[in-house]
Amino acid sequence: xxxSIPEHATNIARRIARSxxxxxxxxLVPRSGRDSxxxxxxxxxxxxxxxxxxxxxxxxxxxxxxxxxxxRPNAICPECNSHERxxxxxxxLEQRHPxxxxxxxxxxxxxxxxxxxxxxxxxPRLRWTTADLEAPEAMEHFDITAIPYPGDCFxxxxxxxxxxxxxxxxxxxxxxxxxxRPGGWAILMVPxxxxxxxxYEDPSILTPAARKRAFRQExxxxxxxxxxxxxxxxxxxxxxxxxxxxxxxxxxxxxxxTSQDPIFIATKPHEA
Ligand SMILES: [Zn+2]
Numbered sequence: 001x002x003x004s005i006p007e008h009a010t011n012i013a014r015r016i017a018r019s020x021x022x023x024x025x026x027x028l029v030p031r032s033g034r035d036s037x038x039x040x041x042x043x044x045x046x047x048x049x050x051x052x053x054x055x056x057x058x059x060x061x062x063x064x065x066x067x068x069x070x071x072r073p074n075a076i077c078p079e080c081n082s083h084e085r086x087x088x089x090x091x092x093l094e095q096r097h098p099x100x101x102x103x104x105x106x107x108x109x110x111x112x113x114x115x116x117x118x119x120x121x122x123x124p125r126l127r128w129t130t131a132d133l134e135a136p137e138a139m140e141h142f143d144i145t146a147i148p149y150p151g152d153c154f155x156x157x158x159x160x161x162x163x164x165x166x167x168x169x170x171x172x173x174x175x176x177x178x179x180x181r182p183g184g185w186a187i188l189m190v191p192x193x194x195x196x197x198x199x200y201e202d203p204s205i206l207t208p209a210a211r212k213r214a215f216r217q218e219x220x221x222x223x224x225x226x227x228x229x230x231x232x233x234x235x236x237x238x239x240x241x242x243x244x245x246x247x248x249x250x251x252x253x254x255x256x257x258t259s260q261d262p263i264f265i266a267t268k269p270h271e272a
């Protein structure tokens with residue numbers, strides 16, 4: 001793959017920005033200045049990636065290709081910052097759960113992704129609650145292992161790439177089950193080793209560097225395997241991995257640059 005000179009230059013700039021320069025720059029440049037720089041960088045990316053070969057379903061913009069991430073090409077939307085899994089999940093929601101976009105649905109959304117926020121916020125009938133431990137963009141801040149809501153009060157939950165950060169994920173799953181109404185559904189996505197039957201976790205691995213080596217990211221506490229399904233079932237859910245992204249036709253997968261991650265659909269059974 002050949003890269004244009006501006007694209008190559010921005011990649012170098014990104015690598016420099018990720019280095020030790022970033023904490024120093026944070027200390028020296030006020031927040032308003034950082035916001036201006038971010039807006040400037042976004043405008044530059046939108047010029048560099050202008051085109052019509054790929055499409056982001058989250059913001060409906062078209063590009064020559066997506067921006068690279070640190071470890072892969074063609075990954076991030078220059079407008080809404082969607083990654084491969086976000087674009088796949090949005091397509092899944094549009095096609096498999098269109099009621100979310102049209103009906104009165106009480107949705108609890110953990111760690112709300114930037115690329116979904118504008119879309120969900122624009123839905124007049126959706127009752128949308130976002131939550132995170134501390135991210136300022138979330139509406140509410142609480143621990144997923146102690147959700148401050150009564151039981152059976154949400155129709156749907158989105159919890160993507162959260163549980164791998166939570167030490168007591170069994171308690172988090174029980175809490176998700178408790179607040180979901182019978183018959184409701186939860187979309188659960190986690191980083192997985194798709195070749196591993198069992199989850200790898202080791203509480204003695206504590207340093208960010210060791211966690212990155214073992215679990216792929218500094219703040220992950222495990223790397224899930226296929227027994228994730230058993231963990232979700234142990235919390236009271238019925239759960240299936242939906243092959244939606246794997247079965248997507250190749251032309252759509254290429255155009256949207258989606259991942260092939262499994263989307264786990266957990267449902268809370270009605271009491272017998
Ligand atoms: Zn986008």
